[in-house]
Amino acid sequence: MFNIAAVERDTGLSKDTLRVWERRYGFPTPMRDDNGDRAYPIEQVEKLRLIRRLLDMGKRPSKVVGASTEDLLREIDALQAPCETDIAEPEDDFLRLVRLHRSDELRSTLQQMLLKQGLQRFVSETVDRLNIAIGQSWMRGELDVSEEHLYSEQLQNVLRNAIGSHSSAGSRPRILLTTFPEEQHGLGLLMAEAMLVPEGACCISLGVQTPLADIRNAAIAGNFDIVALSFSGAYPARQAVEGLKQLRNLVPDGILLWAGGAALQGKQSRLEGIRVITSLQDAVTALGEWRTAHQS
Amino acid sequence: MFNIAAVERDTGLSKDTLRVWERRYGFPTPMRDDNGDRAYPIEQVEKLRLIRRLLDMGKRPSKVVGASTEDLLREIDALQAPCETDIAEPEDDFLRLVRLHRSDELRSTLQQMLLKQGLQRFVSETVDRLNIAIGQSWMRGELDVSEEHLYSEQLQNVLRNAIGSHSSAGSRPRILLTTFPEEQHGLGLLMAEAMLVPEGACCISLGVQTPLADIRNAAIAGNFDIVALSFSGAYPARQAVEGLKQLRNLVPDGILLWAGGAALQGKQSRLEGIRVITSLQDAVTALGEWRTAHQS
DNA sequence: TTTTATGTTTGTCATGGACAAATGGTTGAC
DNA sequence: GTCAACCATTTGTCCATGACAAACATAAAA
Structure with a gap:
C-alpha cells in the first residue's frame, strides 16, 4: 500500500x-x-x-x-x-545475468565490452541498448527493483572507473553536470560524462538534485563554460521546461545551457537559448559546435 | 517574480x-x-x-x-x-579546496591520502572526520549545496575505484548492502563496503531505496549470508526501527541483519535479532563475529 | 538520569471549485 | 493540398479552508 x-x-x-x-x-x-x-x-x-x-x-x-x-x-x-525488432542475443544473454543476480559476472562482462569497444562506443551503443532492454523487461514484470538496482550499480562502477582514468584537468570547455532537485536518476549524467571526457572536455558532476540557485552559484564560482542538465523519463516534461527557462534567466549569457534526456523528447521548440541534446552522440556534436565557435 | x-x-x-x-x-x-x-x-x-x-x-x-x-x-x-574548536588543520586545508571548487585537486588529494593510509584507515579515520567537518561547515553556511555535492561525488569516485580493485568473488560471507526506500544518502553504504571488502567479504551493493519486499527477494535469490542496511542522520529513527523489525520477519533466520548509521544511535535495545553496527570499525568486528560463528 | 505522560507545533492530506495553457479539429483563403 | 486562424475540449495547476497524525518539547514520575 x-x-x-x-x-x-x-x-x-x-x-x-x-x-x-x-x-x-x-x-x-x-x-x-x-x-x-x-x-x-x-x-x-x-x-x-x-x-x-x-x-x-x-x-x-x-x-x-x-x-x-x-x-x-x-x-x-x-x-x-x-x-522492437532488435533485442538481439547479446542483450538477452546479459539480461539473464541480471536476473540470476550474478553481479560479478555482470561487472566483468560490462568491463570486457568497455575494453573492446572503447568508452564512447560502449556508452552510446551497448549501454544505450541495454537500458532499453532493461526498461522493457521491467515493464513486462520480468525484473524486480533489486535487479534493476544491481544493474545500475555495476554499470555505475564501471563507468566511474573508466571516466576517472581520463585526466582532463585544465582543458576546455569546462562542463558542469547535474540535475534538478526532484530528479532521482544519475545514470544519464554519468553517460553524458563518459561521452564528453574522451573528447577532452573537463567535466565536473555534482550528482543529482541541485537546487537552481546553487547550480547558478556553482556555474559562476567554478568558471564553467557550459552547464548540462539531465532529465530521466520519470521527470515531468513541463517542470523541466519551466525550470530550464528559469535557469536560463539566472545564469549569465556567457554560460551555455545544455539539456538532454527522455523527458525532453520533442520539446526543443519551447526552449530558446538552450541547446537540447537529442542523443548521446549529439552531446559530442554539441561539443564540436562549441569548439568551432570558440577557436581562438 | x-x-x-x-x-x-x-x-x-x-x-x-x-x-x-x-x-x-x-x-x-x-x-x-x-x-x-x-x-x-x-x-x-x-x-x-x-x-x-x-x-x-x-x-x-x-x-x-x-x-x-x-x-x-x-x-x-x-x-x-x-x-568552532575542533577542526584541525588537515581538514581545514581540505575544506578550502572544496570551497574553491578545485575538483581535480580534491580528487587527487583524496586519492593520495587513500594510498598513504590504505582503504580501511582512510575511511574510518580521514573520511569520517572529513564528513564531520563538512557537516559543520554546512551548518555555518560556509558551504552551499553544490559544494557539498562536489565533495560527495569526488569521494564516491575514489571509493568506488578502490573497492573495485579488490576482487572477492566467491568468498564468504556474502553481504548485501542497501537502504530503505525513503533514504537518499548512499555514502554510508560505500564506506561500509570499503571497510568490509579488504577483509575478504563479498559485498554487493544495490544502492539506495530498495523496497522491503525486494530486499527480501534479493537476499534469498542471491544466497546472501548477511543483509546490511544504512541509515543517515536525516532518516527518522522510528521508521528505521519499525522497518527493521518488519524486515527481520520477512527474511529467513539464517540470514543475519546488520544495521548502522547516525539514525540508530542509542536504539540497540529495541532491536532484537539485529546486529547494530555502532561505528565503521564495528563493522569489521561484526565480520569477525560471523567468521568465529561459522568456521567450519 | 532515564523513562513516561501531556500539550503544542508542524507538515501533509482532503475537498471541490476555478481557470489558463495546451491540444484537436474545423473552416476558409491561397 | 497546404497553411493559418478559429473555436471547443481537454488537462494540469492553483486556491481556500479544514483536519489530523507525527514530531517535538516540556513536565512529572520512576
Whole structure:
C-alpha cells in the first residue's frame, strides 16, 4: 500500500494530477487508511506507470486513464512493435545475468565490452541498448527493483572507473553536470560524462538534485563554460521546461545551457537559448559546435 | 517574480508548506498575478532560503518564520560562533579546496591520502572526520549545496575505484548492502563496503531505496549470508526501527541483519535479532563475529 | 538520569471549485 | 493540398479552508 506522496515519487504524476484523474476518469481508485488518506494498492501504481508510458508516447489522458490494463498492454505492444525488432542475443544473454543476480559476472562482462569497444562506443551503443532492454523487461514484470538496482550499480562502477582514468584537468570547455532537485536518476549524467571526457572536455558532476540557485552559484564560482542538465523519463516534461527557462534567466549569457534526456523528447521548440541534446552522440556534436565557435 | 512552483524548486519548501506558513505566521506575503495566483518577489525567496538554513540548524518554524531579515542574519551569526574548536588543520586545508571548487585537486588529494593510509584507515579515520567537518561547515553556511555535492561525488569516485580493485568473488560471507526506500544518502553504504571488502567479504551493493519486499527477494535469490542496511542522520529513527523489525520477519533466520548509521544511535535495545553496527570499525568486528560463528 | 505522560507545533492530506495553457479539429483563403 | 486562424475540449495547476497524525518539547514520575 502506497500513500499519495509515494505514488508521486514512483510515477512522476503530481498529487494534484492523481486526485483530479480520480475525480474525472474514475481511476485510480485507492482505498483509504484509518486516517481517510488515499492508499494505493501496488497494482494500481503499476497501471499508473503503464499509463505514464503511453502518455509519453503521445496518447491523451482521456483515452488511456479509463482503459483496462489489458487494453493498455495491447496499446503499448502496438506502439512498440516497430522498434522492437532488435533485442538481439547479446542483450538477452546479459539480461539473464541480471536476473540470476550474478553481479560479478555482470561487472566483468560490462568491463570486457568497455575494453573492446572503447568508452564512447560502449556508452552510446551497448549501454544505450541495454537500458532499453532493461526498461522493457521491467515493464513486462520480468525484473524486480533489486535487479534493476544491481544493474545500475555495476554499470555505475564501471563507468566511474573508466571516466576517472581520463585526466582532463585544465582543458576546455569546462562542463558542469547535474540535475534538478526532484530528479532521482544519475545514470544519464554519468553517460553524458563518459561521452564528453574522451573528447577532452573537463567535466565536473555534482550528482543529482541541485537546487537552481546553487547550480547558478556553482556555474559562476567554478568558471564553467557550459552547464548540462539531465532529465530521466520519470521527470515531468513541463517542470523541466519551466525550470530550464528559469535557469536560463539566472545564469549569465556567457554560460551555455545544455539539456538532454527522455523527458525532453520533442520539446526543443519551447526552449530558446538552450541547446537540447537529442542523443548521446549529439552531446559530442554539441561539443564540436562549441569548439568551432570558440577557436581562438 | 516567482510562482509557487518556482519557489518550491528554489527553496525546497513544498507548496503546502508555503501556503500554511502564510496562513499561520504571516510570511511570506506574495503579491497576486492577474490570475489570483501567488507571485513571490525575489527578496522573499531569499529570505525563505535564510529561514531554510535556520531550520536545518535546528530552529523551529514558529521562532523564525515571523522574524525580520535582520534578526535572521543575527541568529545565523550567533549560531555560527560556537563549536568552532575542533577542526584541525588537515581538514581545514581540505575544506578550502572544496570551497574553491578545485575538483581535480580534491580528487587527487583524496586519492593520495587513500594510498598513504590504505582503504580501511582512510575511511574510518580521514573520511569520517572529513564528513564531520563538512557537516559543520554546512551548518555555518560556509558551504552551499553544490559544494557539498562536489565533495560527495569526488569521494564516491575514489571509493568506488578502490573497492573495485579488490576482487572477492566467491568468498564468504556474502553481504548485501542497501537502504530503505525513503533514504537518499548512499555514502554510508560505500564506506561500509570499503571497510568490509579488504577483509575478504563479498559485498554487493544495490544502492539506495530498495523496497522491503525486494530486499527480501534479493537476499534469498542471491544466497546472501548477511543483509546490511544504512541509515543517515536525516532518516527518522522510528521508521528505521519499525522497518527493521518488519524486515527481520520477512527474511529467513539464517540470514543475519546488520544495521548502522547516525539514525540508530542509542536504539540497540529495541532491536532484537539485529546486529547494530555502532561505528565503521564495528563493522569489521561484526565480520569477525560471523567468521568465529561459522568456521567450519 | 532515564523513562513516561501531556500539550503544542508542524507538515501533509482532503475537498471541490476555478481557470489558463495546451491540444484537436474545423473552416476558409491561397 | 497546404497553411493559418478559429473555436471547443481537454488537462494540469492553483486556491481556500479544514483536519489530523507525527514530531517535538516540556513536565512529572520512576
